[in-house]
Amino acid sequence: MPAQVAPHPPPTQPIQRLWQVLADGLQVQRLHLHLTEWRDLVEGAAPLPDSPDIHHADAFAARPVRSTSTALPDVAGLGFWLELPAKYGLVAAPSNPLTPAALGAGHAVIGDSSQTEWSEAVRCVVNAAAWWVGFFSVIRHRGVHHITLDQAKPDVSLATLSDAVTVVAFGTAIRVLEAHLSEAGESDESARSAYCRALAASVESERRMPGLLDELAELRLVDLVAASIPWRGQYTKYAGGTGAGQVE
Amino acid sequence: MARHPFVVIEGLDGTGKTTLRKALFRLWEGLYGITPLCLLTTNFLDATVAADIVTGKYSPSSDNRDRYMAAVAADKVATLDNLIRPALPDRPVISDRWMLSELAFFGVKHDLSPAETYQQLAGTVTQPADLTFVLDLAPEESIRRAGTRRGDATRADWDVLDVQARVRQIYTEVLAIPRAYPLLGDIVLLDGAANPAETLHLAWRALIDRGLVPALPASKDISA
Numbered sequence: 001m002p003a004q005v006a007p008h009p010p011p012t013q014p015i016q017r018l019w020q021v022l023a024d025g026l027q028v029q030r031l032h033l034h035l036t037e038w039r040d041l042v043e044g045a046a047p048l049p050d051s052p053d054i055h056h057a058d059a060f061a062a063r064p065v066r067s068t069s070t071a072l073p074d075v076a077g078l079g080f081w082l083e084l085p086a087k088y089g090l091v092a093a094p095s096n097p098l099t100p101a102a103l104g105a106g107h108a109v110i111g112d113s114s115q116t117e118w119s120e121a122v123r124c125v126v127n128a129a130a131w132w133v134g135f136f137s138v139i140r141h142r143g144v145h146h147i148t149l150d151q152a153k154p155d156v157s158l159a160t161l162s163d164a165v166t167v168v169a170f171g172t173a174i175r176v177l178e179a180h181l182s183e184a185g186e187s188d189e190s191a192r193s194a195y196c197r198a199l200a201a202s203v204e205s206e207r208r209m210p211g212l213l214d215e216l217a218e219l220r221l222v223d224l225v226a227a228s229i230p231w232r233g234q235y236t237k238y239a240g241g242t243g244a245g246q247v248e
Numbered sequence: 249m250a251r252h253p254f255v256v257i258e259g260l261d262g263t264g265k266t267t268l269r270k271a272l273f274r275l276w277e278g279l280y281g282i283t284p285l286c287l288l289t290t291n292f293l294d295a296t297v298a299a300d301i302v303t304g305k306y307s308p309s310s311d312n313r314d315r316y317m318a319a320v321a322a323d324k325v326a327t328l329d330n331l332i333r334p335a336l337p338d339r340p341v342i343s344d345r346w347m348l349s350e351l352a353f354f355g356v357k358h359d360l361s362p363a364e365t366y367q368q369l370a371g372t373v374t375q376p377a378d379l380t381f382v383l384d385l386a387p388e389e390s391i392r393r394a395g396t397r398r399g400d401a402t403r404a405d406w407d408v409l410d411v412q413a414r415v416r417q418i419y420t421e422v423l424a425i426p427r428a429y430p431l432l433g434d435i436v437l438l439d440g441a442a443n444p445a446e447t448l449h450l451a452w453r454a455l456i457d458r459g460l461v462p463a464l465p466a467s468k469d470i471s472a
Contacts, residue, residue, distance in 0.1 A: 004250055004251070005250075005251060005252070005253050005378055005459070005460060006250035006251070006459070007250070007251075007252045007253065007280075007282075007340070007459075007460060007461055007462040008250055008462055009280065009281060009282070009462045010281050010282050010338075013281075014277070014281040014282070014283065016277060016281075016283070017281065174274075174278060178278050178279050181279055181464060182279065182464060182465070183465065184464075184465075185464040185465050186456055186464050192449060192452065192453075193445070193449055195275075195279070196271070196445040196446070196448040196449040196452065197445040199271045199274045199275060199278070199445070199448060200267070200271055200443070200444040200445040200448055201445075202274060203267050203270045203271050203274070203444065204444075206270070230274040230277070230278060
């Protein structure tokens with residue numbers, strides 16, 4: 001009897017989802033490992049030695065202004081993504097110069113669907129993307145080059161960091177929309193359209209990724225950005241069995 | 249036994265086949281948790297005909313036409329036996345070109361009608377695709393897009409206007425009588441000039457309508 005086309009979901013957790021959990025855990029670990037260092041820099045408004053466009057560390061430290069009552073970020077595994085910036089971000093800090101890039105990515109995904117639960121969740125997670133990239137940008141000069149693991153790294157520009165935020169924001173938007181569609185089903189036309197926009201953006205972003213990671217150059221920023229969005233290198237860190245034990 | 253679909257993406261160079269393939273890959277992997285297998289129209293799985301494929305594709309002549317046809321068929325059989333059929337119980341297969349492109353190649357380079365080429369290939373290749381997406385685009389725009397690529401991605405004897413116009417004409421002839429080409433499966437025409445997100449959305453909808461993606465929890469009532 002010939003096989004019938006009747007697609008079924010995978011019987012177990014896809015390995016990519018487990019690698020995403022590991023990648024998320026790595027970000028949480030690194031934030032807490034370097035929190036004191038970050039606080040010292042931002043509370044002292046210290047200059048950033050390798051980011052010539054940014055004069056003081058507190059430029060990236062502002063607590064994201066958006067919060068949400070929807071559970072979608074939690075369902076997407078992004079609860080920590082909102083909670084930690086809300087907990088550690090500074091109330092009295094300048095507006096984050098990376099936020100426009102984050103909101104631009106969110107707007108590109110949301111389109112006209114601005115009054116939905118998922119669009120509110122998307123706005124929140126992309127807003128937080130600016131804080132996360134900013135966090136690791138502040139402590140970047142203390143990190144190591146992502147390939148050589150040496151201390152020497154090129155300076156990083158605000159434009160490069162904005163590109164990084166855009167990529168990370170698209171990645172978080174994809175996760176929120178997958179969480180929504182997985183729960184609500186495919187009948188939500190506007191969410192399907194938004195998900196397609198986000199996936200198309202991820203395909204477009206792939207061309208930029210190798211150059212972007214080279215410009216970021218520093219291990220923690222590179223890991224944050226590389227694992228954030230679907231592309232051919234998203235889980236390279238884990239696919240080769242080398243996801244643990246690197247310089248943190 | 250249940251299985252996943254075998255999906256083919258066809259279209260002139262520069263129409264967005266790669267973009268759609270990557271987007272569908274991300275859709276299946278991200279939303280449905282299933283990693284597709286992506287492959288090409290020839291995959292060089294039968295080493296005994298690999299040289300004939302290279303010669304027949306890049307130096308086509310009346311002398312090597314039949315060997316090339318046999319080699320293409322043998323490679324497709326090997327691809328079906330070693331990749332596609334083993335994969336389908338666990339994952340979808342997305343092929344960047346498959347049968348339609350072969351019909352176009354033999355039409356342009358050897359003046360064989362699509363029906364003649366199809367008849368020869370169908371004598372060996374017996375498993376149909378479940379769905380063939382055809383990205384349609386004016387050859388002038390296709391050439392312009394393909395011309396922006398770097399390296400040796402374009403060929404002087406193929407990526408030129410008269411050849412691409414002829415390829416599109418063959419596509420049109422085939423799409424006019426799809427029942428004559430059952431190995432292509434269902435055929436869905438997509439506008440290659442549309443933006444990639446819209447194209448992906450239409451392709452996804454086509455997959456949903458045909459039951460080719462797994463059901464999500466609340467997906468039984470698909471509103472337009």
